[in-house]
Amino acid sequence: MSEAGFVVDLARDGIDGMHLALTGEYDLLVLDVMLPGIDGWGILQAVRRAEQDIPILFLTARDRVEDRVQGLEMGADDYLIKPFAFSELLARIRSLARRGKSKPIENLYIADLELDIIKRRVTRSGQRIDLTAKEFSLLELLLRRRGEVLSRSLIASQVWDMNFDSDTNVIDVAVRRLRAKVDEAYEPKLIRTVRGMGYVIEVDEV
Structure with a gap:
């Protein structure tokens, strides 16, 4: 340090x-x-x-x-x-x-998506979205690191507490399931794949 x-x-x-x-x-x-x-x-x-x-x-x-x-x-x-x-x-x-000095974050937002950390509740366009514990943790990680491309190895260590094995597709499957719930029926699409690097949650600025 x-x-x-x-x-x-x-x-x-x-x-x-x-x-x-x-x-x-x-x-x-x-x-x-x-x-x-x-x-x-x-x-x-x-x-x-x-x-x-x-x-x-x-x-x-x-x-x-x-x-x-x-x-x-x-x-x-x-x-x-x-x-x-x-x-x-x-x-x-x-x-x-x-x-700087700040109060703990209780809610994370992007576009019309809101994640309530304390109540463990996710809504988009006012509609409740039910997530599993791992899906919630994955979405929370993406939102906390909004705009950053997160590698599969980082996601694996932060959400699954495991070392990433390139032979497994557990991360890709989890992201695909999360996308189906928070992106599929809504616009704009928020979770994006950066080929060869990982995943990012972001919205294009108008």
Whole structure:
């Protein structure tokens, strides 16, 4: 992190981490959920009870939708599921730092599509769309990284917590099923394939 130009304080357990978070002045907190002494949830709660709106990025091996919803409800700003590439961690940190202090995102939008993270509800043109847990996670990832082309390997690691096997078409099948639900009956089409690279959700600017 220091080599990337950041000034960093490191806490190796939750007790020191909470002390630093509550007494220091930081532009961003990166929290591991599983910390000795006090876990990441406890630090998050303490920071938000102190009415600090500092952006918080969670690092976690827990990929269940319920865990991510819990974190967002408690006030986390972003999630990165292990294992992850350090370059992606840097990109997420820079994005949150640019955004500055903010409230956690509860709704994601593009065109007439809306995803309610807390209620786990998706609508388009006011019509409710029922998604499976994996489809919801896939759509959430696409919307959080709106305009970015996401590789199959990144999608596999973030949504399925697995290494991408080029011999499997699980990602392509999942995207195809998601498209059928959120794009097929609507205009404009939002989920696009970038040949040889991956998938992106975007809308052409008029």
